[in-house]
Amino acid sequence: MLKALARTPRRWAQLATALVLLLVPHLSSPPESPLLEDIRARDFIQVLTRNTPTTYYQGRQGPTGFEYELARRFAEHLGVSLSLETTGTISDVLRAVRQGSVDLGSAALPLDATRRGVHFSRPILELQPLVVFRRGMPPVDTPKELLGLSIAAIADSGASLALRELQKRYPELSWKESADLEVADLLHMIEAGELDAAVIYAHQFKLNRLFFPGVEDGFTLGKPLSLAWAVPASGGLGLLREVNRFIDDLREQGLLDTLVERYFGHDDYLEYVGARLFIRHVHQRLPEYEALFKEAARRTGFDWKLLAALGYQESHWEPDATSPTGVRGLMMLTLPTAEQVGVDNRLDPEQSIDGGARYLLSVKERLQEEIKEPDRTWMALAAYNVGLGHLYDAQKIAEMRGGDPYDWNDVREALPLLQKREWYEKVRHGYARGGEPVIYVRNIRRYYEVLNYVDRSQQQFFQLNQRAPGEGEDAPLFDIVPPVL
Template sequence: MPNLLTHLRVVLMALLALATLVCPAELPKPFGNGLDPIRKRDFLQVATRTGPITFYEGAHGPTGFEYELMRRFAHSLGVSLAVKNETRIDDVFDDVRRGDADMGAAALAMDLERPGIRYSRPILELQPLVVYRRGLPPVRTLDDLVGLRIGVIQGSGNADALRVQQQSVPGLGWREAGGLTIADLLEMVERDDLDAAVVYTHQFKLNRLFFPNVERGFALGQPFSLSWAFAANTPTDLLSAANAFIDDQRASGELDTLVGRYFGHDDYLEYVGARLFIHHVGTRLPRFVPYFKTAARDTGFDWRLLAALGYQESHWEADATSPTGVRGLMMLTRPTANEIGIDNRLDPRQSVEGGARYLQHVKQRLDNAIPEPDRTWMALAAYNVGLGHLYDAQEIAKLRGKNPDRWADVREALPLLQQKAWYSQVRHGYARGGEPVIYVRNIRRYYEILKYVNRSQQQFDQLGERALDDEDVSPLEIVAPLL
């Protein structure tokens, strides 16, 4: 009997040990604590890279389509956002794999073959697009690409799209580099360092006005899915939270609104007009830059905003005169010039100084409760249509249950000044209210182009200097045809 009890005791202990191995009491739950480290440190670390879709420094701080989504996602987790800005797409993936970043968001195309990476739900459709330099024969098919100098960013879905097409067109070759931005690539096409490039449609849409000598070619292959990247060996809590967030943004309509805000407005300027503007930036603007900068120092405006206003008014023609009697670079009326102490409206220095002072005067008369940048956009609208009509548009916004301190709501109200049902209810009556909407819209686009040119010129010059310093060294690695 003792032997039997001993035997049973051994079996029982073995079973208990086996049960402990199969179901250990301290074994982490599969979805239990993956978010704890993020919440403990109080920030979400995201690896990204500079680009029009992803992340860049705007006039009022960091911005970008994916940046805005990242910021909202971090807020949904109750933490702040920390951004690690990498040079190459492969660096983003390396950060994620090593755990140096919680996730990657850098216009990443979902690639299920990439080792060590899991992806979120698709966020946006990315269509590879061939673009080429204006003046070349039209590029409409794959065969048209054979023999051309084509550039692409290494590690992107666009490089993969070319590899797929190379199987059917073995003569297709290209050059690729990981350290270039989309702006670098398009600038190389613009400068004749490349004949063509493959970018995403959204990237070209956001950049096309800055590179007027780059033409749209054709869609290359099937679209990819833009997704966020996570390490395959990390707990799935963060991925699950990201998927739930993306689903919520899509279901609520917030994702569509964000897409519309960043990608839905490339028709602000007629394309030929944009090309003419870029030309005038190089030929007309330099003479007046010192005047705009002096006026900016005196009034607190960005000189590029004043220059954009000047272009909208006169196309930077110092002797411009309209049939209604407004004259000069900033197209001042005689009463306005007298009011602000300008005696020669055709003197470009005086005109710029007067226009800046008048804009400042208008802005100071707006309610201090109006936040920026809305206050600046309303001041520009009043510069065009008059303060009285702007006040009326604010009143109409209130009558419609909208916010009179928000430019988006006032912008909707301004065209209603053309309808008797509305202008009869306000003090200053009828106005061609659609014009200031277009006016502000154009100035904002001119302003964005000027900021872009100013910010990027040094970068582009350095790129060109590197090429001149060592003609045998190219930032692009050549991918040869298969023939």
């Protein structure tokens, strides 16, 4: 009896232990989203990207780029800070995500469900593979015309997936792949005759075509792929759910379309022949005056490339330019303006550039304090063209129409109304060819964008000549994908 009683507490203990063993795994199992909880605990998210024009780069006012903008907004969505790092290749990004050394990969990644160790988000942007080829070659309009050509693609970009699909139809198809090159490198090699063609994405060609006028688009190849973000599969589903929720919200609010348009939507912003001429002048004329623009920028606080864009709009960087109305010089100063800024020889490039920069600054300083950047610069440029009085009139019209006189978008819509009697009779300075400053500012902004692109891409353009120490001239740039015969 005593033995039986002694065993009873032991049985209860065994039962209690069994219950604990059943409950503890449930209570102590890792949470469904340990990575998301970790991000919120440390108060920042680690994002890995690549330094390219379509993802992330340093602009005039700091970091910018399509995927940087998305990453910044996503960090705000989570209520944490953004820690952004860059690496060289897409495979580096995916490897870091798979290993869990970063929280999120955002680097023009093609959605590829076959990859292990990572979860991809919902599609963000459509990626349409596009064949491009060297101008002057027989047109490359069909897949069969790729046979026998020297073709290249960026490894792991997804563009090669379209080539692999095509190879099923044409087993003799062969091409080169490299993880160490960028789109600009491929386009440069096509122009230089080192390649016949390449497969990139349509939006990449749209962004780069003005800088490589020797490259033409051929035809779209295969079905569109999807740009997506990647998160570690080992981190649970919480972060992935938040990423997808964020993308859905952006799309529903129309903000995603707005960002796509902002970064990839202005393919037609320079008429193509004019763009080719501008790029030629950038290389042939601008170097002679670049130091003068930089010195004028140092004195006035403007970006030298903005002053150069203004000079190109005025004279195409021709120091002897003269208009029928008597405006003269590289910055096309009127005689009264030249006298106002102390320029005694308008045909002297140094005086003209310095005088034009100081005049633009004086106009900018006379604008109302309520006008903030970048609108303040755009309005100063408009006034450089049409006169400060007419700009004030356009501001007044904008206000009469219920707009904001300190917002460039509203003033831009009001300026052409200075050509209509019903409006110019209501303002102080009367008639003006108000449509001209709108085009004027638009052109300068777009020349400025091109100069910014060229400036930040110089090393990228010459990457082929910057091999790592120890690499010989014959070091392979590409891996060859052979025919399947």
